[in-house]
Amino acid sequence: MKIVRDFTSEKDAVSFAHKLRERGIPAHVGVFKGSNFHIYSSDGPKTYGVWVLEDSQYNDAVRLIKGAKHKVKNPLSEEQIAHLEAELSRKNIHVILRDMAIFSVGLGILIFFLIDLWKSNA
Numbered sequence: 001m002k003i004v005r006d007f008t009s010e011k012d013a014v015s016f017a018h019k020l021r022e023r024g025i026p027a028h029v030g031v032f033k034g035s036n037f038h039i040y041s042s043d044g045p046k047t048y049g050v051w052v053l054e055d056s057q058y059n060d061a062v063r064l065i066k067g068a069k070h071k072v073k074n075p076l077s078e079e080q081i082a083h084l085e086a087e088l089s090r091k092n093i094h095v096i097l098r099d100m101a102i103f104s105v106g107l108g109i110l111i112f113f114l115i116d117l118w119k120s121n122a
Contacts, residue, residue, distance in 0.1 A: 001028065001051040004061040013048035024075020025061050026053040026084055053084055 004020075004027070007013040017027040028051045052061045056074070063070040076084070 001053055002055055002058045003049045003051050004058065005050050005065060007048045007050070008045070010046075010048050013050050017050050020050070020052065020061055020064065021081065023060075023064060023072045024077070024081075025057045025064075025072060026076060026081040027051060027061070028053060053088065 005016065007016070010029070010031070013029045017029045020027040030049050030051065031046050032049060052058050054076070057072070057076075060070065060072045060074075064072075
């Protein structure tokens with residue numbers, strides 16, 4: 001995924017993402033503050049980024065910013081976009097589960113170490 005453009009308005013970012021999708025370029029809108037992408041929070045100014053899901057379509061997306069008459073070289077069909085989004089969603093779930101497993105193992109080792117330390121001092 002590559003960021004194509006950022007906006008200060010969520011409405012403008014979503015509108016641009018829909019424009020890309022209508023032209024066969026799947027896009028994702030995310031919110032971030034400064035240089036750190038993070039979960040939506042209510043404090044402070046926000047920037048809304050629009051990412052293209054297929055890196056190969058980045059140049060087409062940039063050209064669409066400059067002129068609406070640009071013809072997308074390899075547009076995806078709605079079915080292809082839906083398949084890509086489902087695939088990315090599955091990958092995200094696997095990453096979350098992997099990270100939770102690593103955290104759980106680390107926490108278990110820490111607890112074991114603390115119990116062992118406590119028993120040796122008792």
